[in-house]
Amino acid sequence: MPEKDKNSQEGPDVRGNLIKVNVGGDTIFVDSNQYKPQVEHAKKLKQQHRKPKNPKPQEWISEEYSKHKIADYKPFNFVDGEGVRCSLYVSGCLFDCPGCYNLAAQNFNYGRPYTQELEDKIIEDMSQSYVQGLTLLGGEPFLNTWVCLKLINRVRKEFGHTKDIWSWSGYTWDELQKETPDKKEMLSKIDILVDGRFMDDLKDLTLQFRGSSNQRIIDVQKSLKAKKVVIWDKLVR
Ligand code: SF4
Numbered sequence: 001m002p003e004k005d006k007n008s009q010e011g012p013d014v015r016g017n018l019i020k021v022n023v024g025g026d027t028i029f030v031d032s033n034q035y036k037p038q039v040e041h042a043k044k045l046k047q048q049h050r051k052p053k054n055p056k057p058q059e060w061i062s063e064e065y066s067k068h069k070i071a072d073y074k075p076f077n078f079v080d081g082e083g084v085r086c087s088l089y090v091s092g093c094l095f096d097c098p099g100c101y102n103l104a105a106q107n108f109n110y111g112r113p114y115t116q117e118l119e120d121k122i123i124e125d126m127s128q129s130y131v132q133g134l135t136l137l138g139g140e141p142f143l144n145t146w147v148c149l150k151l152i153n154r155v156r157k158e159f160g161h162t163k164d165i166w167s168w169s170g171y172t173w174d175e176l177q178k179e180t181p182d183k184k185e186m187l188s189k190i191d192i193l194v195d196g197r198f199m200d201d202l203k204d205l206t207l208q209f210r211g212s213s214n215q216r217i218i219d220v221q222k223s224l225k226a227k228k229v230v231i232w233d234k235l236v237r
Contacts, residue, residue, distance in 0.1 A: 017031060019031075050098045051199075052095045053094060053095050053096050055175075062146065062183070066145075067109055069111045069113055071110050073118060074086070080209075081164075083133065084132055087137060090140070090144035091107060091109070091111045095197050097200070099198060100198060105138050122134070123158050126155065126163055127159075134151070135166045135167070136152075136168070140170055140171075142170075142183045145182040149186055166191065167193055168194045172196045176193075192218065194215055194216070195218055202214050206237060208237055216231060
């Protein structure tokens, strides 16, 4: 069998640090460190066009997924809602939004268990007069309802409505109306819901407390009373 001609091989011809590639009929040499085979490029494009998951009503049951774990706890911060806040980041989310700001917290096993000691610490931190409220985010708070309801009930017991409670969720307001009793109970006990998946193609970093323009800052108590979405009256943008 004749020896195969080195120059007739399929795929890129590699010479030192250079790779020979065919671009529109012309042969050029490019730096191998910068060469991205088409398959990788196609994968990247597919990734960019991927959409978050859309569960059917009551498809995801919190207690079937939640491991009652916490990705992080940040006391006294200014970014997770209005005023000074204590923020609890729960572990686990199934929405799988491309461009998710907290990939690690999508894993239900990530982080450490929610403990009574942590809860007591959050209550102690929140008792400072300059703390406006509690923020629940993640991960997905509504897929960790056991943890969130335990903490919400404690906050209401200790502080009544003198502190407010904000929660982020990948679920929209309308989806939560058709959800399981635990999710509806949690919704009924909070003040503000920032709703909806993060949509990379609607990303807007100038928005207050949201990453993409489909997300809304909803006044939960007013909305429940009016039986329609009422946007937070302090919304600027
Ligand atoms: S809903 Fe939030 S935490 Fe969940 S994947 Fe989307 S951006 Fe990430």
